[in-house]
Structure formats: structure tokens, C-alpha cells
Amino acid sequence: MDEQEPWNSTKDDEETPLQSKPLFLAFEPLPPPTSKFFQMQEAIVEPNLFAPTSKSNPILRFLITLLFALVIAGTVWLGYDYFRDHKLHNEEYEEKISKLSLENILADKKLLDYTLRTAAPLFASHCADCHGANGEGNQTDRGLFAPILNDSDWLFDNQIDNLYTTIVYGSRAMMPGFRKTLSEKDIDNVARFVKAMSEGLGDKEPAGRKVFLSAGCTDCHGETATGSKSLGAVNLTDSIWRFEGTLDGIRRTINYGVNSGDPNDRISNMPSFAEGNRLNNNEIKKLAIYVSKLPELAHHTPRH
Numbered sequence: 001m002d003e004q005e006p007w008n009s010t011k012d013d014e015e016t017p018l019q020s021k022p023l024f025l026a027f028e029p030l031p032p033p034t035s036k037f038f039q040m041q042e043a044i045v046e047p048n049l050f051a052p053t054s055k056s057n058p059i060l061r062f063l064i065t066l067l068f069a070l071v072i073a074g075t076v077w078l079g080y081d082y083f084r085d086h087k088l089h090n091e092e093y094e095e096k097i098s099k100l101s102l103e104n105i106l107a108d109k110k111l112l113d114y115t116l117r118t119a120a121p122l123f124a125s126h127c128a129d130c131h132g133a134n135g136e137g138n139q140t141d142r143g144l145f146a147p148i149l150n151d152s153d154w155l156f157d158n159q160i161d162n163l164y165t166t167i168v169y170g171s172r173a174m175m176p177g178f179r180k181t182l183s184e185k186d187i188d189n190v191a192r193f194v195k196a197m198s199e200g201l202g203d204k205e206p207a208g209r210k211v212f213l214s215a216g217c218t219d220c221h222g223e224t225a226t227g228s229k230s231l232g233a234v235n236l237t238d239s240i241w242r243f244e245g246t247l248d249g250i251r252r253t254i255n256y257g258v259n260s261g262d263p264n265d266r267i268s269n270m271p272s273f274a275e276g277n278r279l280n281n282n283e284i285k286k287l288a289i290y291v292s293k294l295p296e297l298a299h300h301t302p303r304h
């Protein structure tokens with residue numbers, strides 16, 4: 001070695017320039033933003049993976065396609081499973097309905113929900129024409145065409161078995177016409193008495209009451225005129241009218257009767273739904289339950 005290098009020699013600096021330069025000078029400055037540079041950036045940063053002619057990463061494209069396929073397959077599978085379950089449940093419910101008594105169906109919350117849900121469209125297509133969409137009855141200018149089902153005033157009982165029987169066999173409540181057995185005067189008096197009763201003023205028509213008690217009206221309507229559930233004879237003391245509630249209308253009902261065969265009688269005809277298999281037994285059971293719940297259901301649905 002000839003001479004010791006001075007401590008502040010610059011030799012090292014030349015060999016390892018990075019160590020001696022300040023750090024910010026160690027990097028090349030960015031190239032100026034020419035238009036060519038931007039074209040390049042675009043080509044790198046925004047490859048259009050979905051363009052059909054894209055030459056972009058084939059693996060990525062494959063994975064995306066696979067993901068789509070899996071999502072579609074999964075949806076189809078879940079949907080199929082749901083409907084199969086649903087169908088199984090429905091079959092189970094129908095089986096239970098065919099075996100259980102009406103009371104037991106009413107007591108099973110899930111079965112009851114199913115019953116009401118499936119009875120609603122049956123009611124709409126078979127019963128609503130006469131009884132109204134929500135069982136509110138159908139008012140014609142001659143009175144109620146078919147009775148209200150969503151109130152608590154029943155011709156017969158709302159005992160569930162009676163409702164079932166009415167739907168199975170139908171019903172034609174009968175009242176004879178009195179024009180041949182009573183004088184016009186008696187009919188007028190008894191009609192006035194009936195009208196007064198509905199207004200709570202029965203006491204004001206003693207002549208009419210006498211006719212009522214002696215002409216056989218009580219056989220069906222009862223001593224107190226509150227009706228007979230087994231005969232379907234209406235309560236005459238309330239203000240609910242099946243037919244016309246005017247004095248003239250009441251006179252007419254008493255003169256010609258109900259389903260009496262007289263050409264001027266009131267017609268009240270509920271068809272049988274078991275006849276000719278118009279409805280099967282499960283459907284009739286469901287409807288009996290539906291009707292028994294109409295007073296409650298009507299509470300939640302607006303009356304029309």
C-alpha cells in the first residue's frame with residue numbers, strides 16, 4: 001500500500017452513489033405526461049373482462065363464469081327444495097283435515113292457518129256470489145238474497161257441525177203463507193206487531209200480539225219471537241231483516257211465506273255442495289271452519 005487514503009476521500013462516493021445522495025434524488029423523476037403514456041395506462045388499468053372479444057385473463061373469466069353458474073344452480077336447488085317441502089306440508093295438512101274432527105282442526109293453530117288460507121279462494125269462487133265477498137250478505141231491493149255470515153246472528157247455529165251440515169245438504173227454510181188462513185186485518189195487525197217488536201215497541205200492538213200467539217207463528221219463531229235455531233226461523237225481535245223490513249214487506253212475507261211454493265213467496269235457497277261433488281269433503285270442512293271464523297275475519301277486512 002503506498003499511501004493511506006485520506007479520511008474524506010471521495011472514492012467510495014463514486015462507487016456507491018446512492019449512499020451519499022439525498023434519498024429523493026435516488027429515483028428517476030416520472031416521465032412527462034405525454035398522450036402516449038395515458039394510452040398505455042388505460043390499456044393496463046381497464047381491461048374489459050366482460051367484453052366478448054376480450055383477451056383478458058382466461059382464468060379470471062373462467063372463475064367468474066363458474067361463480068355465476070354456482071349462484072344460479074344454488075337458487076334453483078333452494079327453490080326446488082322449498083316447493084317440495086311446501087307440497088309435502090300441504091299433503092300432510094290435507095291428510096290431517098280428512099281425518100280430524102272439525103273441533104280438532106280448530107284447535108291446531110298451524111292447521112287452522114292452512115285451512116283459512118286455502119278456504120278463502122273457495123269461498124270467493126263458490127259462496128261470495130250469494131253471501132258477499134266477506135260474508136256480508138247480498139242486499140237486493142227485495143232484501144238480503146243470502147244471509148249475512150260474518151255477524152253473530154245465525155239462522156241456524158254457528159255450532160261448527162251445523163255450518164258443515166248446511167254446506168253439505170244446502171238449506172231451504174220454510175214458512176207457510178198465511179193469506180188463506182188469516183184475514184187481511186189479522187195479517188195487517190200481526191205485521192204491525194212484528195215491526196213494532198223490532199223497534200222494541202211490541203207492547204204497543206196488543207191486537208197483533210194476539211194473532212201472533214194464536215195463529216201458529218210461535219211454533220217456529222217461539223213464544224218470545226226470538227226464533228228457532230233448529231228450524232232456521234229468524235229472530236223477529238231484532239232489527240236485522242232477511243227480507244224487506246218495511247210494513248209492506250213484512251205483510252208480504254206473512255201473506256206468501258218463504259219457500260212455500262206460492263208464486264209470490266220469498267225464495268231462500270242454499271244449494272247443496274256435496275251433491276254432484278261440487279266440493280269434496282275436505283273443502284266443505286275447510287269452508288265450515290272458515291265461515292265459523294268469518295265474524296272474526298271480517299273484523300280485520302273492511303266491509304264493502
Ligand code: HEC
Binds near residue numbers: 148167268271
Ligand atoms: C245460490 C245462493 C247461495 C250460494 C251459492 C251459497 N249460499 Fe249459503 N245460503 C244461501 C241462502 C239463501 C241461505 C239461507 C237458507 C235458508 O233460508 O234456509 C244460506 C245459508 C247459509 C248458511 C246458514 C247461515 C245461518 O245463519 O245459519 C251457511 C253457513 C251458508 N249458507 C254457507 C255457504 C257457503 C260456505 C257457501 C259456499 C260453499 C254458500 N253458502 C253458498 C244462499 C247461497
Ligand code: HEC
Binds near residue numbers: 173243
Ligand atoms: C213453519 C215455521 C214457521 C211459521 C209457522 C212461521 N214462520 Fe215466519 N219464518 C219462518 C222461517 C224459517 C223464516 C226465515 C226464512 C229465512 O230466513 O230463510 C221466517 C221468516 C219470517 C219473517 C221474515 C223475517 C226477516 O228477517 O225478513 C217474518 C216477518 C215472519 N217469519 C213472520 C211470521 C209470522 C207473523 C208468523 C205467523 C203468522 C210466522 N212467521 C210463522 C218459519 C215460520
